[in-house]
Amino acid sequence: MTLSLRVVMLCIVLTFSCANTAIAQQSNNASITKSEAAERARKAENGRVLKVEQTSSKYRVKVLKKSGRVVTVDVDKRSGKVKTSKDKD
Structure with a gap:
């Protein structure tokens, strides 16, 4: 049970860190159309x-x-x- 909880928490942390990186890249490359x-x-x-x-x-x-x-x-x-x-x- 403890191992599966750790795996789930790790997946959540990795998901949020990837999302934050993508958002930061979009704001750095912001350009007008x-x-x-x-x-x-x-x-x-x-x-x-x-x-x-x-x-x-x-x-x-x-x-x-x-x-x-x-x-x-x-x-x-x-x-x-x-x-x-x-x-x-």
Whole structure:
């Protein structure tokens, strides 16, 4: 009886420790989604999103402004910070 109780307790402890590790990894790798990046770029440039490309560290979003100019905006995957690149025609 004592041995089976120890085995059950060990299984419970291992289950919780694995769950905590998975949760910690998810929070460390938290990143914004492609649609969130598009929305942030759209708001920053006050235009219409044409295209969203993904790299390992950022999203590159092309936005059509009301003036007719196309601008490229980089959105950091982790922080969600928007950085505007140079204007393109």
